[in-house]
Structures are given as C-alpha cells and as structure tokens.
Amino acid sequence: MFGFDGKELKILLIERNEEPFKDWWALPGNIVGPDESLDQSASRILYELTGLRGIFMEQYYAFGDPHRHPQGRVITLAYYALIRLGGDKELRPISTYAKRANWLPITDLPKLAFDHQKIYDKGLEKIKRRIKHQPIAFELLPEKFTLTQLQHVYELVLGKKLDKRNFRKKIVSFGVLKELDEKQKGVSYRAATLYRFDKRKYAKLFGKEISF
Amino acid sequence: MFGFDGKELKILLIERNEEPFKDWWALPGNIVGPDESLDQSASRILYELTGLRGIFMEQYYAFGDPHRHPQGRVITLAYYALIRLGGDKELRPISTYAKRANWLPITDLPKLAFDHQKIYDKGLEKIKRRIKHQPIAFELLPEKFTLTQLQHVYELVLGKKLDKRNFRKKIVSFGVLKELDEKQKGVSYRAATLYRFDKRKYAKLFGKEISF
DNA sequence: TCAAAAGTGTTGCGATTACACCCATGA
DNA sequence: TCATGGGTGTAATCGCAACACTTTTGA
Structure with a gap:
C-alpha cells in the first residue's frame, strides 16, 4: 500500500x-x-x-x-x-x-x-x-489538485526531478485534466489553480498510448 | 507457449x-x-x-x-x-x-x-x-537470423505491418545486433545477411530504455 | 529473363529538451 | 517588503514517419 x-x-x-x-x-x-x-x-x-x-x-x-x-x-x-x-x-x-x-x-x-x-x-x-502510460498518479492525489502536486507525485515515483514547464505542457496536452474555477486555499503564496482528472475524456483516448 | x-x-x-x-x-x-x-x-x-x-x-x-x-x-x-x-x-x-x-x-x-x-x-x-522494451523477439528466432525474419516476428506479435527501412534503421541503431559474415542459404533470391543478438552489448545498455 | 526478396536515404514534421523571469499572495 | 511557489514561451535538436527504386540470386 x-x-x-x-x-x-x-x-x-x-x-x-x-x-x-x-x-x-x-x-x-x-x-x-x-x-x-x-x-x-x-x-x-x-x-x-x-x-x-x-x-x-x-x-x-x-x-x-x-x-x-x-x-x-x-x-x-x-x-x-x-x-x-x-x-x-x-x-x-x-x-x-x-x-x-x-x-x-x-x-x-x-x-x-x-x-x-x-x-x-x-x-x-x-x-x-x-x-508512464496509465493515469494512476491521480489515485494518490485528492480529487482536486494543483499541477505542482501532480508533478510532485511523478517525481517521487520516478525518483527524479522533472522540468516544470515541460511537465505542464505535456500533461495538459493529453487533454485528460479539467481546469476548475477554483484556487488553492490557505497557502501563504500565490494560490494555484485546481484541476480534476477527467475520466470521460480519458475513456475516449482508449487504445492510444500515453507516454511520459 | x-x-x-x-x-x-x-x-x-x-x-x-x-x-x-x-x-x-x-x-x-x-x-x-x-x-x-x-x-x-x-x-x-x-x-x-x-x-x-x-x-x-x-x-x-x-x-x-x-x-x-x-x-x-x-x-x-x-x-x-x-x-x-x-x-x-x-x-x-x-x-x-x-x-x-x-x-x-x-x-x-x-x-x-x-x-x-x-x-x-x-x-x-x-x-x-x-x-517493445526488451529483446525477447530473439527467443523466437534461430541464433542466426535475417532482419526480415526479425521484422516478421515483430509484425506478428504486434499485429501490424512495419516499414522495412525504418525498422532496420531503428533495430540496428540499438547496437545489439552483430552482423555476421555469413549469408542465408538455399533461397532462390538474393541471400540476406545473417545477424546474431549480442548479449554483451545489450548488457551494457542496462538501464537505458529501448523503445519500439 | 523473370520472380522474389535484399538493401538503401532523404525530407518534413512533431515531440522533446533546455532554459529564466515576472506574478500573486499572505505573513 | 519579503519569501514562496505559480505561471508562462521560444529556439534547437532529435526522433519518427512516409516514401520507391536498384541489386542480387536461383530457377
């Protein structure tokens, strides 16, 4: 576990x-x-x-x-x-x-x-x-999460640092994230936009290879 | 099996x-x-x-x-x-x-x-x-094989046709094949060069991703 | 000489990498 | 006003896909 x-x-x-x-x-x-x-x-x-x-x-x-x-x-x-x-x-x-x-x-x-x-x-x-190929990272995150949190999960699992800009471009380009109108709360710095994993859009991708 | x-x-x-x-x-x-x-x-x-x-x-x-x-x-x-x-x-x-x-x-x-x-x-x-990531195709082939035979294995396993030139370029570029001085025998057309899978070279690649 | 497969390069495009600065927020 | 992380674009390079003709051989 x-x-x-x-x-x-x-x-x-x-x-x-x-x-x-x-x-x-x-x-x-x-x-x-x-x-x-x-x-x-x-x-x-x-x-x-x-x-x-x-x-x-x-x-x-x-x-x-x-x-x-x-x-x-x-x-x-x-x-x-x-x-x-x-x-x-x-x-x-x-x-x-x-x-x-x-x-x-x-x-x-x-x-x-x-x-x-x-x-x-x-x-x-x-x-x-x-x-690298399946959207399992979201299982480790709350339903609403920031891109930085998502990147953090990838970094911990893969055991290496990733480039912030490239990560965001790529993960957004898959089209399986839904950007919410909501922002992070309770942080003492600029609040990040929250996202949600969109299962419907992911289902439509079925058969296509996602690769990290 | x-x-x-x-x-x-x-x-x-x-x-x-x-x-x-x-x-x-x-x-x-x-x-x-x-x-x-x-x-x-x-x-x-x-x-x-x-x-x-x-x-x-x-x-x-x-x-x-x-x-x-x-x-x-x-x-x-x-x-x-x-x-x-x-x-x-x-x-x-x-x-x-x-x-x-x-x-x-x-x-x-x-x-x-x-x-x-x-x-x-x-x-x-x-x-x-x-x-796609491991050299298992060679397990299905005789020790000496032609590139066309190798391509054939990939096509059967993956269930789709591959481009001959691209396949050869890629598989050779991995550097795990040893080209032999020998040619195919007993065929009624231009005899193909035989190759052998080079375990030593493959071992040196360890950790690197091969991707098909 | 014919049939069959061997063998071989180039180009365009899309994806990937590397890289640095300003912005918004709460303390 | 300071510290902290949020958010963004471009250029160079690499890898991938598409594509057709000549060569060799034995029958």
Whole structure:
C-alpha cells in the first residue's frame, strides 16, 4: 500500500508480533478466502487494515520460492494499492494482527521480514512503469489538485526531478485534466489553480498510448 | 507457449481427455510441486510437454476466480514461454496427460476450456508490451537470423505491418545486433545477411530504455 | 529473363529538451 | 517588503514517419 500525504510517498508496514521475524517490519498481507476472487481478497485485506474501500489496486506478481517462509510453503500473490493519505477521512483499522501498523516514507525503510524487500522492489518498479502510460498518479492525489502536486507525485515515483514547464505542457496536452474555477486555499503564496482528472475524456483516448 | 516456425506464431494446446471440458482445447498446465519454486515448476511442466530446457519464460499473472474451475478452487499462475519451432531438434513430449498436443496458429484458435481464452489474451498482451522494451523477439528466432525474419516476428506479435527501412534503421541503431559474415542459404533470391543478438552489448545498455 | 526478396536515404514534421523571469499572495 | 511557489514561451535538436527504386540470386 503506497500512500501520498502531499509531501512524501509512504508504504504501510506492520510490526510482527510472532515468530518468525518477531518484531520485524513486514508488508501487510493475509490469506485468500475459500470463496473470494484474488481481487476481492486484496480489497478485503486492505479494508481490514485501513477501513478504506474502493481503493485502486493491481496484482503484479506471485512469489513462490519454497523456502521463503521458514515454516512451510507460502505463495504470495502481490498487489499494490494507491491511497491518498491525510485527507478528511483518517485511517481506522478494522482489525490488526500485528503490534502496530505505520506509514513509513519509502526513502527510509527498515529491513523487512521474509522476502518482503523483493516484493516491495518489484511493486515500486511496476508502478514506475505504469505511471508512464496509465493515469494512476491521480489515485494518490485528492480529487482536486494543483499541477505542482501532480508533478510532485511523478517525481517521487520516478525518483527524479522533472522540468516544470515541460511537465505542464505535456500533461495538459493529453487533454485528460479539467481546469476548475477554483484556487488553492490557505497557502501563504500565490494560490494555484485546481484541476480534476477527467475520466470521460480519458475513456475516449482508449487504445492510444500515453507516454511520459 | 508461443512458438515461431519462420512463418506463423503458434501456441501449444492440448486436447483434454477428461471432464470437465472433455475434448476441448486447453492451455497446457500442471500443479506446482511441494518443493519447487514457481519458475522451476513452469520449466518442468514445459519440459515434460516438449522435451525442451532453457526456454525463456516469464510469469505474468495469477488467475483466481473461485468459480473458474467447476470442481473446486484452482489458482493458476500463468507463464508465457517463447520457443523457436521447426529447428534441428524436434519436440518430443516426455509425457502427456491429454489426448494430444498441437501447435495451432494464433490467427485461428478454437474455443478454449475454462477461462483459458482470458489467460491467453493477457499473455499475448504482455508479450506485446515486452517486445517493445526488451529483446525477447530473439527467443523466437534461430541464433542466426535475417532482419526480415526479425521484422516478421515483430509484425506478428504486434499485429501490424512495419516499414522495412525504418525498422532496420531503428533495430540496428540499438547496437545489439552483430552482423555476421555469413549469408542465408538455399533461397532462390538474393541471400540476406545473417545477424546474431549480442548479449554483451545489450548488457551494457542496462538501464537505458529501448523503445519500439 | 523473370520472380522474389535484399538493401538503401532523404525530407518534413512533431515531440522533446533546455532554459529564466515576472506574478500573486499572505505573513 | 519579503519569501514562496505559480505561471508562462521560444529556439534547437532529435526522433519518427512516409516514401520507391536498384541489386542480387536461383530457377
């Protein structure tokens, strides 16, 4: 679960309460129910941990080394999720099977239990590729956002600085943003125009390649 | 399993011998062994069906709808494989659990059992994306090949015609092909120069984006 | 000599990059 | 009035697409 709070990209980690890897940080996960699809299962597990529904998720890889769990065979079907943090609704876990859960910035992650570092790496890699061709950045932003915020998301995910003017020209040229009549509020500098992602216009582009 | 025989792109299908979907064509598959990694399992299953080892394979998606198999829960971890067909070594199945297995051209596929059409579609889609950025086309060709053969592979996978001059310019400009001193033999027209994929040069490009 | 595919360059256009200054706002 | 980020245009370069004819070979 990747979250963006307006400043940093973070992931949700849980501190394990049991052996093996007791007291280590780990990626959240759980067991697929007997009557769930994999997508449903991922949504349920996310919901139990955050209280959130309707979150964007995508399956990206299955990890199945026979020795990845010391106590027996576990195959993990990995999903990433993209979440707007720090908005109106705060996260309220429905259940936790761990000591605690914490959003930690990806720039400063602890050692992870099992092969979770590998799972995380592959997930981030997937998002990097996806964000260049699919409008997933908006999943990390509030419904109304400024172009600078959007650029910030791209920079954090891709791990590099982008040119402001070129970014704006390009992203606007895709024609999937709707400029609002509204301005940013509560900032002590010139207020930026707010934009909204226009799903209709995006749907019309279907089949065409967007490339960043 | 995608195969290329110099003319067509084909996939290996098996004709089922058991209910459900008796007599239907299905994608080959089998059960992950208790002590295998997923990659090992995929390689083994391919080997049992074709007698081939060292084939390029990549995992691409997990299918887990609870009702996809009428008799109980089955989660399929899908891999695609890329195979050069009709070369020196003929395929000799080590075992078959089906009536028969056949390479059928993807332009004319029968109805497939279970949700295998979906699995196939997603696999082809993955290959289409991959071939634009990774040198996987060479897995479908003999070690020495002509540029026209290479172009042919791209056209079949992408499902569209490409311009000969532009294709050659671009593919040569990547600098991952080694031009050999050898020419095609046994053709009744001007013999084409043979090329080889140069893994070393490709390794040096690492990190750089190739884009088709 | 015919058929079949090999091989080869140029031009126009659109996209991408690099780059710097003034503007609006609240503190 | 100062600090902070908002907002804007142009020129040079690069990459991509479109396009047709000559060459080689074996039958």
